[in-house]
Amino acid sequence: MGFEDWAAEPINWVFLAVALATTVSGLRVVTSPNVVHAALFLVAALAGTAAIFLLLAAEFLAWVLVLVYIGAVIVLFLFGIMITRAPTGRDEAEVDHGRRLPAVLVSTALFILLLWGLVSQWGDTTLDSVTAGTPTSVLAEGLLGRFVFPFEVVGFVLLAALVGGITIARRDLSPAEEKERESR
Amino acid sequence: MILNQFLILAALLFCMGVYGLLVRRNAVMVLLSVELMLAAVNINLVALDALWQTAEALGQIMAVFIITIAAAEVGIGLAIILLIFRNRRSANVDELNLMRW
Numbered sequence: 674m675g676f677e678d679w680a681a682e683p684i685n686w687v688f689l690a691v692a693l694a695t696t697v698s699g700l701r702v703v704t705s706p707n708v709v710h711a712a713l714f715l716v717a718a719l720a721g722t723a724a725i726f727l728l729l730a731a732e733f734l735a736w737v738l739v740l741v742y743i744g745a746v747i748v749l750f751l752f753g754i755m756i757t758r759a760p761t762g763r764d765e766a767e768v769d770h771g772r773r774l775p776a777v778l779v780s781t782a783l784f785i786l787l788l789w790g791l792v793s794q795w796g797d798t799t800l801d802s803v804t805a806g807t808p809t810s811v812l813a814e815g816l817l818g819r820f821v822f823p824f825e826v827v828g829f830v831l832l833a834a835l836v837g838g839i840t841i842a843r844r845d846l847s848p849a850e851e852k853e854r855e856s857r
Numbered sequence: 858m859i860l861n862q863f864l865i866l867a868a869l870l871f872c873m874g875v876y877g878l879l880v881r882r883n884a885v886m887v888l889l890s891v892e893l894m895l896a897a898v899n900i901n902l903v904a905l906d907a908l909w910q911t912a913e914a915l916g917q918i919m920a921v922f923i924i925t926i927a928a929a930e931v932g933i934g935l936a937i938i939l940l941i942f943r944n945r946r947s948a949n950v951d952e953l954n955l956m957r958w
Contacts, residue, residue, distance in 0.1 A: 692866045699870050703877030715889050722896045729907045734917050746931050753885050753935040757948040768883045776879035780872040787868040798860040803907045807914050815913040827925045834929035838936035
C-alpha cells in the first residue's frame with residue numbers, strides 16, 4: 674500500500690490529526706515544568722486516545738476511557754497535586770532532575786527497537802473490516818459470561834485498593850490527641 | 858487504515874511515558890507518565906482486536922481490565938505519595954532514601 678492509497682482515504686487524515694494532537698499533548702505531559710499543566714495535558718492525550726478508540730470502532734471503551742480517566746482519575750491526580758504541593762512554594766523548574774540525556778537515549782532506543790519490530794512483523798497489514806463497530810452487548814456477554822470470575826476479582830481488587838488507600842492516607846491521631854478527643 | 862499506524866502511535870506514547878518515568882522527580886508526575894504508558898498499551902490491545910475481530914472482542918475486554926487496574930493503581934499510589942509527603946515534607950522520588958543502606 675503506497676502513500677497515495679493511504680492518503681486517499683479521508684479517515685486516515687482524521688487519524689493523522691488525532692495522532693498529532695495526542696503526541697504533542699503526550700510530549701507536554703512529560704516535559705511541562707508545571708505539575709497542573711502536565712495533568713491537564715494528560716486529559717488531552719487521553720481524549721486523543723479515546724478518539725483513536727472511536728476510529729477503531731470501540732465505542733464503549735472510548736466512553737469508558739472518558740468517564741473513568743478524564744472524569745475520575747484526573748480529578749484524583751489534581752487532588753494529589755494540590756495536597757502534595759509544598760507550602761513553601763517549591764520553584765517550578767525542580768520537577769525534573771538534571772540527567773535528561775540518558776533518559777532521551779533510552780526512550781529513543783526503545784522506540785527504534787519497537788519501530789523495527791512492528792514494521793518487520795506487520796508491514797502494511799490493513800484494517801479494512803473496522804467499520805462495523807463492536808456492539809456493547811458483545812462486551813457485556815464476555816464480561817458477565819466467560820470472564821465473569823476475572824470481572825468479580827477485579828471489582829474486589831478495586832474495593833481493596835480503595836479501602837487500602839483510605840487506610841494508608843488517613844492521619845492517625847497521636848495518643849495525646851486521642852485522649853483529648855475522648856475527654857471531649 | 859493500516860494496522861501499523863496505530864501500533865506506532867502506541868509505541869511513541871509508550872516511549873514518551875518511559876522518558877517521563879526516567880526524568881521526573883515528583884512522584885505524582887511519575888504516576889502521570891505511567892498513565893501515558895497504560896493508555897499506549899490499551900491502543901495496542903484495541904488495534905489488534907480490530908485486526909483479528911474475535912467473536913468475544915477479547916482485546917477490548919482486556920482493555921477494560923487494564924483501565925480498572927489502572928484506577929486502583931492511581932488510588933493506592935496517590936495514597937502512598939500522600940503518606941510519604943506527610944512524613945518527609947517532600948514528594949520527590951530522589952529524596953526517598955530512608956531504606957538506602
